[in-house]
Structure formats: structure tokens, C-alpha cells
Amino acid sequence: MRNPLSETIIQIKPSGIRKFFDIVSEMPDAISLGVGEPDFDTPWHVRDEGIYALEKGRTFYTSNSGLKELREEICKYYTRKFQASYDPIHECLITVGGSEGIDIALRAMLDPGDEVIIPEPCYVSYLPCVELTHGVPVHLPLKAENEFRLTAEELEAAITDKTKVVILPFPNNPTGAIMERSDLEQVAKVIIEHDLYVLSDEIYAELSYKDKHVSIASLPGMRDRTIVINGFSKAYAMTGWRLGYALAPQIICEQMTKIHQFAIMCAPTNSQYAAIDAIKNGDKDIEMMVQAYDQRRHFLLQSFKEMGLECFEPYGAFYVFPSIKQFGMSSDDFALELLQKEKVAVVPGTAFGDCGEGFLRISYAYSIEELKEALGRIRHFIETL
Amino acid sequence: MRTRILKLIEEDCKLTARDIAAMLGESEETVAAELAAMEKEHVICGYTTIIDWDKTDEEFVTAIIELRVTPQRGEGFDKIADRIINYPEVDTVYLMSGGYDFAVIVKGKTMKEVALFVANKLAPMEAVVGTATHFVLKKHKEHGVGITNITKSERLAVMP
Numbered sequence: 001m002r003n004p005l006s007e008t009i010i011q012i013k014p015s016g017i018r019k020f021f022d023i024v025s026e027m028p029d030a031i032s033l034g035v036g037e038p039d040f041d042t043p044w045h046v047r048d049e050g051i052y053a054l055e056k057g058r059t060f061y062t063s064n065s066g067l068k069e070l071r072e073e074i075c076k077y078y079t080r081k082f083q084a085s086y087d088p089i090h091e092c093l094i095t096v097g098g099s100e101g102i103d104i105a106l107r108a109m110l111d112p113g114d115e116v117i118i119p120e121p122c123y124v125s126y127l128p129c130v131e132l133t134h135g136v137p138v139h140l141p142l143k144a145e146n147e148f149r150l151t152a153e154e155l156e157a158a159i160t161d162k163t164k165v166v167i168l169p170f171p172n173n174p175t176g177a178i179m180e181r182s183d184l185e186q187v188a189k190v191i192i193e194h195d196l197y198v199l200s201d202e203i204y205a206e207l208s209y210k211d212k213h214v215s216i217a218s219l220p221g222m223r224d225r226t227i228v229i230n231g232f233s234k235a236y237a238m239t240g241w242r243l244g245y246a247l248a249p250q251i252i253c254e255q256m257t258k259i260h261q262f263a264i265m266c267a268p269t270n271s272q273y274a275a276i277d278a279i280k281n282g283d284k285d286i287e288m289m290v291q292a293y294d295q296r297r298h299f300l301l302q303s304f305k306e307m308g309l310e311c312f313e314p315y316g317a318f319y320v321f322p323s324i325k326q327f328g329m330s331s332d333d334f335a336l337e338l339l340q341k342e343k344v345a346v347v348p349g350t351a352f353g354d355c356g357e358g359f360l361r362i363s364y365a366y367s368i369e370e371l372k373e374a375l376g377r378i379r380h381f382i383e384t385l
Numbered sequence: 386m387r388t389r390i391l392k393l394i395e396e397d398c399k400l401t402a403r404d405i406a407a408m409l410g411e412s413e414e415t416v417a418a419e420l421a422a423m424e425k426e427h428v429i430c431g432y433t434t435i436i437d438w439d440k441t442d443e444e445f446v447t448a449i450i451e452l453r454v455t456p457q458r459g460e461g462f463d464k465i466a467d468r469i470i471n472y473p474e475v476d477t478v479y480l481m482s483g484g485y486d487f488a489v490i491v492k493g494k495t496m497k498e499v500a501l502f503v504a505n506k507l508a509p510m511e512a513v514v515g516t517a518t519h520f521v522l523k524k525h526k527e528h529g530v531g532i533t534n535i536t537k538s539e540r541l542a543v544m545p
Contacts, residue, residue: 015545017544017545020543021544024542025541025543030542034542034543034544035540035541035542035543037544039538039540124545173545295393295408295409296408298407298408298409298410299407299408302406302407302410303407347543368397368400368408372404
């Protein structure tokens with residue numbers, strides 16, 4: 001029989017997290033700090049709205065772009081919170097999670113051979129999505145001494161005449177790094193000078209603990225070069241509803257909508273109705289969750305300090321990224337041994353790019369009680385090394 | 386800072402001063418001093434536990450009693466409240482707006498015991514003009530904590 005598979009897909013490496021997940025799922029009594037989703041339930045008023053939509057029989061397709069009211073609310077929200085204005089009719093697309101937005105934005109923009117700069121460590125899906133379009137991923141390893149922020153010099157050095165798109169994944173999964181206004185201004189200069197586009201993945205925008213998140217789309221000259229990816233999963237604890245959105249200049253958004261129309265039709269109708277309520281009435285819920293995450297973040301950093309685990313202070317998302325280089329073990333070995341000896345699951349930094357070697361991703365989407373227990377075990381583990 | 390401390394221990398009074406300090410980015414000494422001061426000033430009046438007694442062998446009943454009273458000249462409702470709260474059977478007393486004046490939560494071994502307490506102690510008080518006793522059948526939520534809907538998280542253990 002002929003090989004049924006495409007050469008492209010065979011070349012794509014499976015997610016490094018998967019392997020780890022398989023081991024952890026065999027250990028029912030393990031405590032996991034490996035989760036990338038909020039521990040909060042979706043706020044009840046949002047769930048209630050979803051239930052109400054079902055009761056009303058709102059079970060049909062929506063337009064390809066998504067409910068007009070939702071798109072209007074999203075555009076209002078982005079203007080209100082991040083001073084970036086997009087037109088709800090032509091420049092906003094409701095997607096199945098932020099992940100779909102990433103995929104179709106890259107497919108809409110890349111031709112084979114186009115280079116995409118991917119600052120790492122980062123979320124696992126940019127790389128395969130670029131490879132699927134036959135684009136060329138250019139790994140840009142970020143540095144711990146810069147708190148894993150992207151600098152203009154690093155970006156400049158990675159640019160070639162084939163570079164077309166820069167991924168900007170901040171606040172960052174897995175490092176928790178953020179880009180402040182001054183950081184973004186430097187980077188924006190380089191982007192404009194080289195006539196590049198930015199895919200700004202702002203899914204963790206609301207989870208910023210220093211100042212409010214700054215969207216690069218709000219900087220002068222950047223709006224028409226920026227595709228903003230965001231969604232409801234992290235800010236409103238709505239991961240399972242699978243609802244995200246993309247804000248992009250009309251010329252790009254039209255083509256993204258075309259792919260979305262053929263591949264997806266429309267995002268889940270029920271989720272869209274619930275999301276209208278979330279974005280209109282969810283500020284208080286966000287405030288409550290951000291406060292809780294911030295307390296846990298402080299708690300973790302203080303505990304690391306006490307046990308002598310080196311970690312820069314991350315100001316975004318719900319991850320800390322401590323260094324384990326002092327123990328002379330690889331991230332994989334450290335994580336595996338920690339799991340086997342103490343039954344605590346963390347994710348090795350290498351799951352998010354080679355430059356994550358020597359680091360661990362620890363999620364604080366857990367209660368203080370769970371964190372306390374897990375940290376006690378980590379401390380015990382370190383003492384035995 | 387007081388409000389931030391209070392909000393934390395309102396949800397979990399088992400947090401130590403050290404935990405709270407770490408969570409708020411303050412020093413342990415500062416938090417301990419604030420806690421002590423608030424206890425002294427009776428901002429913090431006590432620490433309690435939310436218990437689902439239905440899961441134990443202990444049997445008792447809780448009743449909410451509506452009390453209609455005639456306020457006393459010059460003393461309003463406070464004097465009456467002061468008398469009611471002295472009874473150890475009384476768990477909680479609220480002054481209410483609306484159709485009655487006090488909501489009194491009473492705990493007792495049996496329905497009969499509670500009913501007799503109302504008949505013998507509360508109803509005969511001079512200022513009391515009427516009572517209505519409602520027994521609690523099942524507790525679903527208390528102090529913001531769901532009692533009957535505790536479910537295990539279905540989150541996967543490791544996700545990107």
C-alpha cells in the first residue's frame with residue numbers, strides 16, 4: 001500500500017508535553033502543577049447565559065465571522081482596555097479558541113519559504129502551524145537575563161530579507177514574561193523599518209500584574225501591521241467553550257475569514273452568546289481572579305526564595321519559570337525524577353523550545369493549599385539532590 | 386492592607402501570618418501585628434468552621450425565627466437585641482427591614498426543644514408581639530461555600 005501520510009506532517013514533532021502527560025496520567029495520586037488553564041469555574045452568570053441560549057433554541061450556525069453583537073463588544077473592549085481600534089464588521093473574526101486564530105492568520109499570510117521569527121520559549125503551536133504552511137520558522141532564543149523579553153537587537157539579528165512575520169507571545173506561556181510599553185516601542189521600530197507583520201498573541205493580556213497590558217497594536221504605525229489573537233479561555237476561565245477572536249487589518253481578516261469559512265464554518269453558537277455576557281459583565285470576575293493569581297504568584301516566589309530556587313519575577317500569565325541549572329540536571333530528568341520521587345508534575349522548559357533547557361514551567365492555576373503541598377514536596381526533593 | 390488580610394482569612398482562617406505575608410508581598414511581622422491588632426479591636430470577632438453536620442452522627446436542628454417586636458422608647462431595638470443574644474441557644478441575630486424586625490437563628494437538639502425555647506423564652510418577652518418559626522431542612526450553601534455541590538475538578542493533569 002502507498003504511504004497514506006504527507007511528508008510535511010511526518011516531519012512535525014509531536015508536542016513535548018504529550019509524552020509527559022502520558023506518564024502523569026498513569027499516576028492518579030500525583031499533584032500536578034502542569035496545567036495551562038484556570039482553576040476557576042466559568043463565572044456563573046456566563047454559564048447561565050449559555051444555558052439560557054440553549055433554552056431559547058439558539059442552536060444554529062452564526063455568520064462565518066461570528067455574532068455581530070459579540071464582534072461589536074470585542075472591538076469596544078479592545079478600544080476601552082488596550083486603546084487599539086478595529087472595525088467589528090471587517091476586522092474582527094470569532095474563532096475556535098485563540099489556537100485557530102494563530103493557525104489561520106499564518107495560513108493567510110505565508111507563502112512557502114517566508115520566514116517567521118518565533119521567540120522562544122513559547123507556546124507549542126506556532127512552530128507546527130508555520131511548518132504546515134511550508135513557511136520557515138526562525139527560532140529566536142530569549143534570555144533569562146532579559147527576563148525573557150524580546151529586545152530590538154535580538155529581533156534585528158534574526159531578520160533576513162525573507163522575514164515576513166514576527167510572533168509576539170506576551171504575556172508569555174511558559175515564562176510569565178511581559179513586554180512593557182518601552183520594550184514594545186523598541187521592537188516596533190525594527191518591525192516598521194523592515195516592513196514586517198506581527199502576530200501578537202495576547203491571550204493572557206488580562207493576567208498582568210505590574211501595569212496594564214500594552215498591545216503593540218496601540219503603538220503608532222503598528223495597527224495595520226498587527227494581527228491580535230485573544231480569546232475567552234484565560235481571562236474568563238472559559239477554556240472548554242473554545243472561543244477566541246482575531247483582530248486584523250481588513251485585507252488580512254478577509255482571507256482569514258475565508259479559511260475559517262471553509263474549515264470551521266463558525267465558532268460554537270452557544271459559546272458566542274455566553275461570551276457576549278462575559279465581555280459585557282465580566283470585569284469584576286477578572287479582577288477577582290487576577291487578585292487571586294497575584295497572591296499565589298507572590299506566594300510561589302517567596303517559597304522559591306526560601307528554598308534557594310532561582311527565579312526572575314514574572315509579571316504575566318499564571319506561570320513561573322524557575323531555573324534548575326544549579327542542580328546539574330536536564331529539565332527532563334529533573335521533572336521526571338521529581339514526579340517519580342515526590343509525585344509532583346511540572347513541565348520541563350524544553351517542551352517550549354530548546355532554550356527552555358535548565359528551566360521548569362510551574363503553573364499557579366491552583367489553590368494555595370495545593371501549592372503549599374506541592375512546594376513542600378519540591379523542597380524535600382531539592383534537599384535530597 | 387487590613388482589607389486584603391481580612392478577605393483572605395474570611396475565606397480560609399487556617400492561613401498563617403507567614404502564608405498571608407507571602408501572598409501579599411508583606412513581611413510576616415507586619416501581618417502578625419495587624420492580625421493581633423484586629424483581634425484586639427474586635428474587627429476579627431472569632432474564627433469558625435463550616436461543617437456539614439449531616440455527614441456526622443450528630444443530630445440537631447436549626448430554625449430561623451421571625452420576630453416582630455415593639456421597639457422601646459429611647460432604646461429602639463438594641464435593648465431587645467441585647468437580651469435575645471444572651472441565650473446560648475441563639476446562634477445569630479439580625480435586625481431586619483421589611484415584614485418583621487429580627488431574624489433569629491436558633492440551634493437545638495430536636496424540633497421540640499427549639500419550639501419550646503421559642504414558646505417559653507422568646508415569645509413571652511415583653512416587647513415581642515409575634516413569632517414565626519421556620520425549620521431548616523437541608524443546608525445547600527453557607528458562608529459562600531457550596532455544601533451539596535462539591536465536585537472533583539475535571540481538568541487534565543498536564544496541558545500546554
